[in-house]
Amino acid sequence: MVLALQIILAICFFAILLDYIMNVRKNHKGELKGVPGKKWAWAMGIGIFANLLDTLGIGSFATSTFLYKTSKSCPDELLPGTLNVGDTFPVIVEALVFTTAVDCDGLTLILMCIAAMIGSYLMAGVVCKWDVNKIRYGMGIAMLCVAVVMACKNAGVGPFGLIGTATGLRGFKLVIAVLVNFILGALMDIGFGLYAPCMALLLLLGCDASVTFPIFMSSCALLMPACSIKFIKESKYDVVCVMGNLIGGIIGVILACTIVTSLPIHALIWVVCVVLVYTSIMMFRDASKSKKAVAQ
Numbered sequence: 001m002v003l004a005l006q007i008i009l010a011i012c013f014f015a016i017l018l019d020y021i022m023n024v025r026k027n028h029k030g031e032l033k034g035v036p037g038k039k040w041a042w043a044m045g046i047g048i049f050a051n052l053l054d055t056l057g058i059g060s061f062a063t064s065t066f067l068y069k070t071s072k073s074c075p076d077e078l079l080p081g082t083l084n085v086g087d088t089f090p091v092i093v094e095a096l097v098f099t100t101a102v103d104c105d106g107l108t109l110i111l112m113c114i115a116a117m118i119g120s121y122l123m124a125g126v127v128c129k130w131d132v133n134k135i136r137y138g139m140g141i142a143m144l145c146v147a148v149v150m151a152c153k154n155a156g157v158g159p160f161g162l163i164g165t166a167t168g169l170r171g172f173k174l175v176i177a178v179l180v181n182f183i184l185g186a187l188m189d190i191g192f193g194l195y196a197p198c199m200a201l202l203l204l205l206g207c208d209a210s211v212t213f214p215i216f217m218s219s220c221a222l223l224m225p226a227c228s229i230k231f232i233k234e235s236k237y238d239v240v241c242v243m244g245n246l247i248g249g250i251i252g253v254i255l256a257c258t259i260v261t262s263l264p265i266h267a268l269i270w271v272v273c274v275v276l277v278y279t280s281i282m283m284f285r286d287a288s289k290s291k292k293a294v295a296q
Contacts, residue, residue: 001106001107001109001110002099002104002106002109005099005106005109005110005113005218006096006099006100008222009092009095009096009218009221009222010092010096012088012092012221012222012225013088013089013092013093013225015225016085016088016089016225016228016229016232017089017246019228019229019232020085020228020232020242023232023233023235024239027235028235028239031239031240032239032240035240039073039240040240040244042067042071042073042244043073043240043241043243043244043245043248044244044247044248045067045244045248046063046064046067046068046071046073046241046244046245046248047086047090047244047245047246047247047248047249047251047252048248048249048251048252048255049063049067049252050063050064050067050087050245050249050252051087051090051091051094051245051248051249051250051252051253051256052252052253052255052256053252053256053272054087054090054091054094054195054249054252054253054256055094055252055253055256055257056256057195057199057213058150058195058269058272059146059150059193059195059196059272060083060087060090060193060249061083061087061146061193062143062146062147062193062272062275062276062279063272063275064083064086064087064245065079065083065139065143065279066275066276066278066279068082068241069279069282069283073238073240073241074238074241075132075238076132076135076136076283076286077131077132077135077236078236078237078238079135079139080135080139080189080190080231080236081228081231081232081234081236081237082237082238082241082242082245084124084188084189084224084227084228084231085224085228085231085232085237085242086237086241086242086244086245086246086249087220087224087245087249088221088224088225088228089245089246089249089250090245090246090249090250090252090253091217091220091221091224091249092221092224092225093250093253093254094217094221094253095214095217095218095220095221096221097253097257098213098214098217098218099214099217099218102210102211102213102214103167103211104167104168104211104214104215105167105168105169105211106168107168107174108168108169108174108177108215109168109214109215109218111174111177111178112177112178112181112198112215112219113215113218113219113221113222113223114222115178115179115181115182115185115219116181116182116184116185116188116194116219116220116222116223117185117219117222117223117226118182118185118226119181119182119183119184119185119186119187119188119223120185120186120188120189120223120224120226120227121223121226121227121229121230122186123185123186123187123188123189123190123227124189124226124227124229124230124231125230126189132290133287133290133291135190136283136284136286136287136290137283137284137287138190139190139280139283140280140281140283140284140287141280142187142190143276143277143279143280143283144276144277144280146193146196146197146276147273147276147277147280149196149197149200150196150269150272150273150276151270151273152200153196153199153200153269154266154269154270154273165206165208166205166206166207166208166211167207167208167211168207168211169202169205169206169207173205173206176201176205177201177202177205180197180201181194181198181201181219184197184198184219185219185223188220188223188224188227189227194216194219194220194223195216195217195220198212198215198216198219199212199216202215202216
């Protein structure tokens with residue numbers, strides 16, 4: 001089962017890459033002309049840093065969104081598509097690494113991945129039709145929720161403090177895990193990261209902490225191509241930021257896997273929580289300003 005998943009992931013990588021290149025050539029070719037070197041530097045830097053943290057289990061959406069906002073390198077209305085399309089490639093690399101390195105029950109892995117993929121695909125069609133303020137409010141609320149979950153994880157509150165030993169789930173526990181992952185897959189499309197809540201879910205159901213990594217990484221690695229198909233079709237992404245994430249993100253994953261052996265992860269998670277809250281406030285502020293401007 002795991003080998004079959006790895007083959008599917010590899011196919012998804014090249015299929016989405018081909019789809020993206022064809023869409024750029026058809027609809028965005030002119031956008032690559034005269035792009036300032038500063039934007040390319042931001043795009044690559046964000047890809048490396050955010051996906052290095054992602055590989056360590058912290059997640060990349062919050063960090064990427066914060067850096068895109070502060071650098072003004074990606075318009076708000078293009079954030080969902082840019083995050084999902086751009087992170088597809090490094091996340092697939094992560095999933096291939098962790099499904100090889102960590103022993104995990106194949107049935108649990110496959111069913112949770114499929115559930116997340118279906119949830120994401122169904123939701124992407126809705127998000128593509130949202131206006132910029134809906135995206136801002138949706139991402140703002142999602143980020144506050146993620147901040148709470150991650151803070152609980154870091155503090156060992158609730159299910160995060162439990163120590164399980166299971167490598168897979170069966171019966172009603174598996175049903176619950178599949179249903180919740182379907183919802184988390186849908187929420188991914190508006191910037192609600194799947195990593196932390198999926199880890200919480202699996203720990204609550206008695207799984208070993210190491211097993212959570214291939215499950216949440218593979219879930220994202222399958223759901224992101226599923227929703228990226230729609231974002232690419234609608235051309236709802238920033239070309240330069242996606243390219244920066246594609247190249248820089250893979251470099252970040254490799255750095256995390258080969259060079260980084262000891263980082264103050266506990267402290268980094270608190271920093272990410274602060275970043276989430278701050279970025280959420282920025283989203284609400286921009287949405288409020290936009291509404292006032294329209295009213296005037």
